[in-house]
Amino acid sequence: QQQVKQSPQSLIVQKGGISIINCAYENTAFDYFPWYQQFPGKGPALLIAIRPDVSEKKEGRFTISFNKSAKQFSLHIMDSQPGDSATYFCAGRGVGGGGADGLTFGKGTHLIIQP
Amino acid sequence: DAGVIQSPRHEVTEMGQEVTLRCKPISGHNSLFWYRQTMMRGLELLIYFNNNVPIDDSGMPEDRFSAKMPNASFSTLKIQPSEPRDSAVYFCASRGTVNSPLHFGNGTRLTVT
Numbered sequence: 001q002q003q004v005k006q007s008p009q010s011l012i013v014q015k016g017g018i019s020i021i022n023c024a025y026e027n028t029a030f031d032y033f034p035w036y037q038q039f040p041g042k043g044p045a046l047l048i049a050i051r052p053d054v055s056e057k058k059e060g061r062f063t064i065s066f067n068k069s070a071k072q073f074s075l076h077i078m079d080s081q082p083g084d085s086a087t088y089f090c091a092g093r094g095v096g097g098g099g100a101d102g103l104t105f106g107k108g109t110h111l112i113i114q115p
Numbered sequence: 116d117a118g119v120i121q122s123p124r125h126e127v128t129e130m131g132q133e134v135t136l137r138c139k140p141i142s143g144h145n146s147l148f149w150y151r152q153t154m155m156r157g158l159e160l161l162i163y164f165n166n167n168v169p170i171d172d173s174g175m176p177e178d179r180f181s182a183k184m185p186n187a188s189f190s191t192l193k194i195q196p197s198e199p200r201d202s203a204v205y206f207c208a209s210r211g212t213v214n215s216p217l218h219f220g221n222g223t224r225l226t227v228t
Contacts, residue, residue: 034216043119043206043219044158089158102148102171103217107157 003027004092006106014114019077021109023090026071030092034103035064035075038087047088048075080113087111117141119220121207127226133195136223139188140209148217149182149192150206158206164190197227 005024013019025033034049050057050064050073057064061080066073077084087110091103120139128134140147148163162172167184175182179198184190194201204224208217 032214036217041221043208043221044217045219046216049216102160102163104160105158 003104004090004106006090006109008109009107010110010112012112012114013077013080015080015082017080017113019075019080019084019111019113021075021088021090021111022072023074023106024070024072025092025104027092027094027104028071030094030104032093033064033066033073034091034093035062036089036091036105038089038108044089077111080111082113082115085111085113119207119209119218121205121220121223123223124221125224125226127228128197129228130198131196132227133193134197134201134225134227136192136205136207136225138190138192138207138220140190140207141211141218142188144209144211144218146210146213147184147190148208148210149190150208150219152204152206152222161192194225197225199227201225202227 003026007022032051035047036044037047038044048059048062048064050066052068055066061078063076087108089108090106093103122137146165149161151159151161161174162182163170164184180194182192204222206219206222208219210217
């Protein structure tokens, strides 16, 4: 059972454009929704995270939009730069998630920013 | 802070051989997680420990997989015997409190021929 569905699988955006990655979750017990960024040969690293009591969180060029009723959340990267090219994972955490205390990850989005 | 340290970075072995992956979590972190990453299945949680005690190993695919955490600064993931379908990148991650983020190591790329 895939508890976090992520789309698209891959995405190509022109430099300066907006990158949008979407996730949907099934487990209403999730209480924390992070996004991780992974560069080739590296482990994932926390990029930004949100809790379900707010609808939006912004950190620099990165924004999470959260829709609790639809059980969906998305990552927006404004003014996308070639250095943003990476794989992005959304995740949910909570009881019934990855090992009850861990994270359940989406399958990832491979983002390429073309110069 | 050196971060989560994994070794080896790359491991190539033949089917049937024993493989041991190692992890040193960030000092002071109470929880340690082992993940496996493949193109088909993404990041899968295999097992996690709290205070050196295995809490949930439901993600361990088969009895061929075992994990130990003999002390707060070291964990191993062992596959015996290894099979080609075990080929993947294995990540170790650690975390301080429940509300703090996961810190991943750079992974071990395992190839079983």
